[in-house]
Amino acid sequence: MTQPFLTRRLRSALFGCAAAVPLLLGACATETASTDATDTGEASTAATTDSEAPKVALVLSGSSNDQSWDQAAFEAGEALKAEGVEVAMSEAVDPADVAAVLRQYAEEGYDLIVAHSFSYQDAVFQVSEEFPDVNFAWAGGIGETSENVADYDQPFYQGAYLVGLVAAELSKTGKLGALYGFDIPVCHAMGEAMLAGAQEVRPDATLTSAAVGDWYDVAKAKEAALSQAETGVDFWIGCGQGPTLGQIEAAKDVDGFATGYVGDMSSLGPEVVAANLVWNMTPLFNQMLADTAAGTFADQFYNLGVPEGVVQVEVTSDFQDAVSADVIKAMDETKAKIVSGELEVPFVPE
């Protein structure tokens, strides 16, 4: 009774597997048929041998058009391309898969592989040991480096200090909110620096901070921001796309104000996004390439911020009137002090 049933099952199992055959056939067909097609594919491997142009791979955890963290890296990559550097990019790479992607770029002869997420730490250090001749950079901001792994800091806190000046003026309650993807030093320092900046003007300003536990979860971040709003918070800064988009949505609900996170986010809420933190990563990438070429990449901990023009703050066009000229002037003066080294923005990592 069961025997014919079984063989049928077995047979169709084999047929199911046979579905892979066209894949393999397709592969063989192209190998002989289209030499011109393979040219573009093989170009990347060929380039290592016949040209000296550096090859850079960017690995992003989100999408390259997120108006934030990943787009900042993408745009710097595009700028490198314009200078003749060969740049490849992978987006939306889950930390669980990133080791395989890093390995692949390393094997294809890339000179510098930028792993653009704090969450890639384990994979970067694991794969970098397997490929000692390839340089890796990761967005740690904690000074964790090795022979062929550089860490690049994100001193957004320096810009956050300037945002604090805007917050002091716009906030009605003087209660500021900070939302982090994770409570990592880079994020933590942002909230504290914004508070320090605001207290220059309003000594009574206070800060409430929370870590959402995810870089991308907007809904969860909005919930957190709304519960901060219940305690009186009406001006936010975010660290991570999700937390920032969440605070922008929350600010819309409670007529508060928000800060764009490392990109121009004003289009997401022109009526609430008062200022943008902008991250121009091009000088950073150029520095990494220069060190790669010069052989001085080992154990680098890059720290390029406001003084280098890598971290910038801009008041959005819709808030040019709402933010008084005095504040704009104070921002310019404070920025000049940071650039000259006269003012050192306090770095409070935890």
Next chain:
Amino acid sequence: MTSELIPVSQSKPGLGWLKPWAPVIGGLLALVLSSILIILSGANPLEAYQVLVLGAFGGSRQITETILKATPLLLIALGLTIAFRARVWNIGAEGQYHIGALLGSIVALTLPNLPALLLIPLMLLAGIVGGLLWSGLAGLLHLKRGVNLIICTLMLNYIGILMVQYAARVPFRDPDGFLPESAKFVDAAQIPRLFSSRLHLGVLVALALVGVVYVLLWRSPLGFRLRAVGAKISVAHSLGINTSQHILTALLLSGALAGLAGVIEVSYTYTRLKQGISDGYGFTAILVALLGQMNPVGVLVSAVLFSGLVVGAQTLNVSLQIPAAVAGVLQALLVLGVLAGQAISQRDN
């Protein structure tokens, strides 16, 4: 009309002969559809398919990557094969995987001074126990309280995943780290590698289990009873088979294998307890088991192909700069095409 004249056993006229090939045709159709997307993203489809296959099977690193990713899928899908053969719809492998990983991690984190020879078996055992507990819990709710099995296995997934997140965030969090994750396990807690490759002992275990599950299902009295429960529960009941007990057995066996997969993955791939220790393996394995026709050998092949598809799709992104989303759509279309084809080929048979 003609069917009245022709004996049923004879082949049908027309396109009937194509029927067994429906999965292949479905797969081909999916490739044709995907070609449109690939062309739209500026690449040559034939080249893309070549890159996809070579990215999964084109070299030792690629094959290693594919095997590593296939291993948890194979382990879980073998367990699900046992369950599904008994018509026990365990949708909770993802949760069982997580609880297995959790208990295994607790052993690794609390007994770091044990030698590997003792630590690894203890971890594996803890993982299996974790999977057993989680699937057994669903079994109790189903058999004692009459809760729908699909619903309670499904819901226990989320509790399992959240329990791992909680454990990584609070009790086992690395005090020196910045992320909500445990400290790295000691080296002794990493399941041994095979020779100097990046493959590990778990790969062999999974392969051996292909044979074990086959023998269990088709060469043992227990397997016969499990399949009888799956074929017609009322008949099995009247044959004197304790159906409740066999439903529980099927659940426990599938949970044990999912838990084993979980502990092997945290031990080898992730080396610490944290959020995101599964690439949706528990859910993907359901597809793997179904695509493999709930037959251990078929499951082995479909796990490797599925894993190859995932690994190859990453290469599409890396080598041809095709957006990750397009690769994702390609994967989904292929699975859909083959599954639809399988359904057609089995109709009226």
